[in-house]
Amino acid sequence: MNLVLQGPRADAQVLERVAALASPARVTMLGAHALRAEGADDSAATRRAVGEAAGAAQLDATFIEAGRTLSDFRLLAMDMDSTLITIECIDEIADMQGLKPQVAAITEAAMRGELDFAASLTRRVALLAGLDASALERVYDERLALSMGAEAMLAGVKAAGLKTLLVSGGFTFFTERLKERLGLDVAHANVLEVVDGKLTGHVVGGIVDADAKRDTVLRTCAGMGIDPRQAIVMGDGANDLKMMKAAGLSVAFRAKPVVREQADVALNYSGLDAILTILG
Structure with missing residues (x-):
């Protein structure tokens, strides 16, 4: 070793x-x-x-x-909130409603694995009902920031020939913008329902929970014709554990204790690009 x-x-x-x-x-x-x-x-x-x-x-x-080197892998799959980016988007959206403390408390409990993710997301999204959809753009423009080392990591894995997947229990409003901005290959997340320019407090379609995240990673690997053991999966919350366990290498970034304890790699101080150092 x-x-x-x-x-x-x-x-x-x-x-x-x-x-x-x-x-x-x-x-x-x-x-x-x-x-x-x-x-x-x-x-x-x-x-x-x-x-x-x-x-x-x-x-x-x-x-x-x-x-073990980057050449052993073909796919990098990443969680979004508090992994690829520094914020929890839903908490910042809730701040536009004056409800950040209430929503953030639910988010934190869900990430620690104390609440069912799908049920907690339904509760949190319901609190956003009536908010002007322009609040999403404000969160993206004013509050969303990439985590330390994100761009260097992505440059390194792309240079090594890996494909990239952003899979999130957050929202497509943000994942699609990050996909385009960062040149990612695939993105999958929840769709917030908007009617007449306002959030309805509902998600359209199924919720991207822990099972859906794992299935997205497995489906992406199958589409690439690769074994899941050729995937690196990064996350921070309990809802990331199933997809992390399906991968060849799991990386916990600024993660909750339950995730750090089960991951192959735990990055508590370094940036995301630390994975390039580990894999030479």
């Missing part, structure tokens, strides 16, 4: 100190803020020790099989 350590403010001394806990055969610096420790001990005790030391130093620590 290799151990990759990285962090936006990491220095060589701290990286080498944490790497030493895994008794590696060789250590290689990967730029100023990252290190690869080859032949690392990956026993449960060592993983715990490395994890604790890395967390204290604000480093991301990833144990990964030696030799």
